[in-house]
Amino acid sequence: MNNAFAIAGVCIKELYRRKDFYVLFVLSFLITVMAGSGSFFHDVNASRYLKELCLLLIWLSALVIAVTTAARQIPAEREQRTIFPLLAKPVSRWQLITGKFLGCWFATGIALVLFYVLLALISGIREHEWPLMNYFQAMWMQWVMLAIVIAMTILGSIVFAAPSSNSTIIIVVVVGILFLGGYLHQLALGMPQPSQTIATVIYFIMPHLELFDVRSLIVHERGLVPWWAVGEECLYALTYSLFFLYAAWALFRRKALNT
């Protein structure tokens, strides 16, 4: 794991030194501050809507940061040819993939911490309530969910050479899962064969990212998800992340890299 962590360190260093990452981050930060600090005549419902809007924004921003950074990692190494001096050292391709994964995941984690701290501060100052554990749980579950998304994106970056096409496909798939994931099996019942079977199979094999979405619990102040359930979801995310990373390695390990 030493090599994977060293690669992750460089990956994080690149992300905070790149200006495009900053642009996205600062933009999201500003919008969250503005939306979170707005007040509509001290109306409780308006305040809920604002909180919902902020959380949606955090979800979207974190998703875009995670996908765009992960999609670029391996194609950029190949395009800028930095992969050659790196793989000429005692680094295996599995370590390269896991290092890139960890780098993107940790960087996304840093962004999430900043987003949630800001949201908690703004909401707390406005509402005089500090449900810190709820924010922590929401952040943790989103971060765990993003592990699956990043692993999926890294697999996509081995298959699709262009980061833009990979990012677009992954964002469409993730948004699709978030909106339809929970209902796909019900939708399948109304479909003709063989679409019904295909949709049912997809429902059972796809990662259910919507399970990690606890935004409504925060907005409607419904308390915490039991921690054992959070633990189970962590295992669920670990299984899918490992599956996607393994698939990425299986495709990448025999790939010829010509200098």
Add this chain to the structure above:
Amino acid sequence: MNTDAPSNPGKKAILQIDNLCVEYRSRESKGGVKRAVNGLTLVVREGEVFGFLGPNGAGKTTTMNVLLGFTNASSGDAFLFGANVREPIARQRIGYLPELTYYYKFLTAEELLRFYAKIFRIPKSETESRIDAVLKLVELDHARKRLIKTYSKGMQQRAGLAQALINNPDLLILDEPTSGLDPIGRMKVREIIQRLKNEGKTVFFSSHELGEVETICDRVAILNQGELKVEGRVTELVSQYQCNLEQLFLKVIGYQPAS
């Protein structure tokens, strides 16, 4: 044409290639498969400076790609320090300098070397002294805190040499190390290779600068169309063929001057 088959048999074989073949799919060839390297067998022993020569497309870079694990051999084997090149451990004691410099431009030379030192698991107590030593050797000590993207081409090439030397390698693989450098840059790189030779390091390098090869190398191999044509000690080849290395090279590759 092999003037020195059991080259220095008393010394340990550092690099060994046995009947190596590399094929790839090509639209040009009728069968759809082209042989980039055809039955190459080669041994480089401890302390030798070995020149790997051939015209463009002869298979030099492909052979180096196999040695570094970038490309897989279709048949045959290659070993570094007795370990199969497919294993990352085979690359623990080597340093590699690619033809053109490809490093993380968002890092400084110092950060780049620290990253590679981590990969080689150099103890932290030794890392700084190693970085100081290699930066002094390649005369980049003054620019150690500058981002690599601000370096001139010659400086980048020397940064490349520094990263190839960070682990104090026993074998250096250099792919056209003086390519594209000005005369001063070439001289500096040549001086460094000479110094490494005096320190007893094994150097395996490809070059089109035959004058340079004749000066530095103990032994050479000339490849043409993927096949080994000549291998032997430079002094013996020159006296056997009664010509200099450049004339021998042209003869071996079948060059016919226009009348």
